[in-house]
């Protein structure tokens with residue numbers, strides 16, 4: 001079928017999206033989302049079903065049951081964001097974990113960790129942020145010291161999505177304190193629940209974010225001399241910064257895709273509501289104060305979506321996409337914020353009540369500007385890359 005949405009994608013990509021949408025509809029993912037808002041539970045078993053049905057980890061190489069392209073992962077992030085926000089958040093950091101192990105892990109690590117992550121039986125988390133290292137990720141203090149064949153990890157990580165629930169954590173720590181952290185940090189695969197490391201790991205707390213963030217966890221973790229086998233280092237000693245920058249480009253692209261998805265049903269709500277609601281004897285959609293808001297929302301969101309897919313194609317093509325992934329995250333979070341903000345306004349008093357999901361979307365959209373690097377940091381990266389490119393041109 002020829003339609004505008006499908007024409008940017010291959011037949012196989014469209015088939016993947018169609019099958020996924022069909023599955024999410026059959027499972028009534030919107031109803032699950034509603035139940036989570038009402039009862040605040042972590043939808044682990046629903047996440048597992050996605051794995052059982054074979055939808056998780058399409059980015060993995062064919063050898064590990066994947067399709068070998070990030071663009072499928074972006075489709076998955078977008079559709080999950082649209083169908084069930086808490087499920088999309090579980091997915092978000094799990095996907096960064098398997099994508100990073102697939103790109104930087106040894107064959108043994110891939111064989112050991114990827115199947116359970118792909119099945120959804122294991123959930124992943126990324127642990128970079130610390131009490132004193134937020135935007136300035138190079139200031140991390142967590143130390144990993146090699147004693148015998150074992151790394152002893154000591155430090156704290158905060159704001160970790162899936163942190164207290166994760167089976168597999170990717171943890172960044174300093175392995176050579178004598179040099180610049182860019183050259184002295186490493187990444188580790190840590191199994192907090194497995195026998196190898198039962199001691200020395202503690203969940204200090206799960207934060208309550210922005211008046212509640214049902215169905216998700218965001219944790220403060222303590223590593224108090226936690227022992228991790230030497231072979232769990234990812235991609236080699238002191239290679240952590242390189243892996244982090246690569247991981248962050250993927251993270252920002254998938255995160256942006258999730259936000260584009262989250263905004264989609266909110267926009268639809270605004271359109272439908274404005275067509276039905278009558279004031280002054282006519283549908284409010286006939287007032288330009290309303291309909292021009294819709295025009296701006298659609299335009300921004302569509303631009304963000306195109307940017308996200310363009311970035312995924314660049315990464316699949318083997319290009320560096322630090323600038324484009326920052327632009328994707330910036331555009332998507334600001335588009336989502338505009339969509340949610342305008343939807344609350346279009347719904348009037350009802351937009352502020354929990355009769356409609358607009359107020360919840362507004363909170364989610366506000367929250368979205370901080371994770372995966374704040375929007376100020378996204379602007380910093382974009383301008384830095386632009387000036388670097390210009391300098392490069394002038395030196396040619």
Ligand SMILES: Cc1cc2nc3c(=O)[nH]c(=O)nc-3n(C[C@H](O)[C@H](O)[C@H](O)COP(=O)(O)OP(=O)(O)OC[C@H]3O[C@@H](n4cnc5c(N)ncnc54)[C@H](O)[C@@H]3O)c2cc1C
Pocket residue numbers: 093125126127128129133134135136158159160161162209218367370371372373374375376377380
């Ligand atoms: C919901 C949520 C989920 C998260 N999930 C994870 C996760 O899974 N794993 C993980 O490791 N981390 C995670 N984080 C942490 C997140 O990456 C950090 O919160 C973020 O990078 C900002 O760090 P900070 O909160 O310490 O703020 P700070 O870095 O202290 O920044 C404070 C303010 O200063 C601004 N600022 C800082 N530096 C500059 C600059 N150079 N120029 C201009 N402005 C600047 C910031 O933009 C911000 O407005 C999550 C955070 C949230 C809220």
